[in-house]
Amino acid sequence: MTRETAREALKALFEAAVGAASPALCLPPHLPPPPRGRTVVVGAGKAAAAMAATVEAHWPGPLEGLVITRYGHGAACERIIVVEAGHPVADAAGVAGTAAIVERLRGLTADDLVLCLLSGGGSALLAAPAPGLTLADKQAITRALLRSGAPIDQINCVRKHLSAVKGGRLALLAAPARVVTLAISDAPGDVVATIASGPTTPDPTTRQDALAILRRWRITPPDSVRAWLDDPRAETPKHIPGAEAVLIARPRDALEAAAREASARGLTPIVLGDAIEGEARVVAAAHARLALKIADGRGVGAPPCVLLSGGETTVTVAGGGRGGRNAEYLLALAAALDGRPGIHALAADTDGIDGSEDNAGALLSPDSLARAATLGLNAAERLADNDGYGFFAALDDLVITGPTRTNVNDFRAILIDAPSSEDTP
Template structure:
């Protein structure tokens, strides 16, 4: 995004962006630094602090251009006063393991941050503020994308406390105190600014549907807002597959089922793997006796959770090859070890950083 701005910008330009380790590209005028995701680190904290310092000098004649994409909640990591980075890291890890939806996680993050939940926009006043955003969240809600640093926040301290209670997460005293302090509420109104969505999950799915139709497949577009446990999502998808094969409903074969959204995983086992690979493993298990099905499930940024894969593929013989190698699909699923399962089969998708992020992408081919 920074390089695209440089390539098309005329006039004075300077700035700073933070991206994930390994996702940097060469730029000329905008400085790029790298930090950790999905659990924040000191590099992200330092970058957010530097951005706050840059905004301290802007005036009414300045233009502040914010480039926002998924991952910003972790990368733009400046804990609110009184909270340490270690405390925020531990809480973020607990939320990611809990199975909480992205909106719930970001509700908590916003109330513990010095920059998210509209606070960055407040720092930018009185300059003109324009945000260009790539959405990675169901519904494209600007207050959820990267935890909404440039828009007013509709969520409340009470909702953040309720999220932690819902998932049985006991915060340390400093975080508990902040979530109970009315003065720590996020901004509910801000000076006028401009916010443009330049890429969204729904647009990517519609583009995939056009490609499928040109290839002679009937696309079934389930939309960009699917949320919930990856394995539960897979069971529902398997039911649709079986209906297509048995009854040619809701669409006739050959068909491809396309969906986006944000799958989550409640970690109970000791394995490795993100939500997309877990979805693929659960789908393979649910369809182990069904013929003619292939699927891919990937995170569009190229990283599924915290491993080095974007996701995984299943083929019509996934279950058969697993049995030949002595791999028990159910045992691997119970251990949340989708990475180990598909790595053994050679069916992980490893594409490296894609340099975009429009959330999860799933395609299930039925023929």
Template sequence: MTEPGDLLRRLFAAAVAAADPAVSLAQHLPSPPPGRTIVVGAGKAAASMARAVEAAWPGELSGLVVTRYGHGAPTARIEVVEAAHPVPDAAGEAAARRVLDLVAGLTPDDLVLCLISGGGSSLLSLPAEGLTLADKQAVNRGLLKSGASIGEMNCVRRHLSAIKGGRLAAACHPARVVTLLISDTPGDDPLDIASGPTVADPTTGADALTILDRYRIEIPDTVRAHLLSGRGESVKPGDPRLGTPEVRMVATPLMALRAAADLARQEGVPALILGDAIEGEAREVGQVMAGIARSVATHGLPLAKPCLLLSGGETTVTVRGSGRGGRNVEFLLALGVALGGQAGIYAIAGDTDGVDGIEAIAGAVLTPETPVRAAAAGLSLTDSLDRNDGHGFFESLGDGVITGPTLTNVNDFRAILII
């Protein structure tokens, strides 16, 4: 087996590579239609998905996709627009309006390819009638700090939008709509990937308001009035404008975890995938994973060392400090506190899009020497966790994982190596 830190970084790279649209998107494309083909979409992987469509599509096509600033890719026929994430901006609002214009007036002979990946909720941000971009920005900022799950956040977003929650697909009617998805959500529910712009939504504005109240999120009066009025209702199951949804998964978190597991086994290290849809507070997940790792090290359960424990999903962080957070580095801080420098246990955690939180840092590596090295640098795992300062901590030690934009997004990747 190679050096533990190097192996962990290669495992992360293998997971990201498995989610590259160039690897698998072409096999999910439908046949060209008699009429026009329009490509629209949004997400951190939208540009690379558009590039993969262009490479494989045999006929005419045109369109527009919107991705995060810095996540663009060269395309010839599909325009790529960049906008803000995780808090929406005017560029995303303008792009969403253009997307609706592109799909207006289509016929049953036309085809709309919707390329959807994680991050699309903020990138394709068109406020519902009566709301403003500032309203949506305020709600998003509150949600991001609240500790709400991705499903809860997206329920709220759908009911403040003029394009999500099935509204984009309804606008395409009567054209055929085929949605190609790269999943970044636990459970791979299309409704939660970019807040489901092309699928029916059974939740209600009342559900959204309950979530906002549960987390005590301060919202503008206009938002509360909008949700109470019923004007924000999304497109419901059975709506004839949606027809029979055609949704195809291009890449998922489980695909990435399996790729990492295969590489580990090639290196002679048995791998166990604990789950691809793990949610909860990042620090609490870190404590639980530390307990499992200690069980392996001490008792050989659930499997004997050397071995690799893999998991994915999307944890949350309730922000209390003023540090440079990120849910993956928050997880590692909590894991490190719980392990206390126990020998033979190494870990990596990172966001497969290359951005953990709002930092252009994917994640970090934790080793048994981390607490001692931190103390020598005047740092403390516990203090950094209290301040939500994972990026500041690991950057100071030179243990950050920096990939740049990966142009894909299948959520969080966590690997714990016990030797």
């Protein structure tokens, strides 16, 4: 299989994965019946605008509302207002948008319906600091957590307890209206309470958990944050009467779609899991060992095959380079594979944004290290500097899709070709 043929196949698998989580495809079957009263649509996440547009296209009656999405992830809506705001760190636009959502929930009755549209990214986009806290307080904590390497569920636990709307509080503000949440999962384990930090679902975590997370990652909070977390008012609701939530797309759905595409192309799919977490470079090393075993005829499958996985890895930032967790994963994978013939890979975020860069991810070929060497690039040095973006940009190997307006987290595919094949450009 040539390098270009392998890349074409890997890109097709990624496109199949993203397509399976398209709001236009997965949302309409889950719409509830219209209420006797008003229908108010609210929501947040990278898919929020596309979800809102889909609701508009399929809703049979009057409709109003507001959703918040990341800058550049908007979509045209006629009746639902779309606000774009900062991610992964909240900004003033997110605060203003959240205040507007809260205002729309005032004065609702039991005859009304609140349709809440949630997807990954909503934790940053729904920004309403708890009493006594400022946006700057929350920004400082978020930045420290993102750099620490803490897993996303722990980051969101802290976010919930520093918010006036997350962790189930938004649903309480809508009472006595019926609240139905439609969610696209980017959360390992598909726990609704962790998607967008669960603004409409009961929260099983506690303020003591939040304090323990800050201690674990050696983050010293501002006095205002510590004082709030010591206050019983910081506790999130553990029971919300009548809360309803439906997962309309999951990482598993994306991997299953990619597996079908792989089979259609004559590749045996081997799904490693849809909820893989851990340090990106550690996960990459483990996947490289598995790929090498298969290539040597000692693994769980036989070439030609493809290893598929999802989830959300983390990066402990120690260098000054550019790049998200998928570029970091691929750079570590390149170092571990050391140019082994017949093994190609793609790693990308299904939302189209790897970290905070303009790429979804990148592609890796057996000749990547050799091509990098001709440019004076050393993979180990770039990895130490957390500069996966710079490495793959220099090779013209970035995967750039633009915003996909969905989000079922990371997608990784390692294609292992038949041993007799040669990697030709």
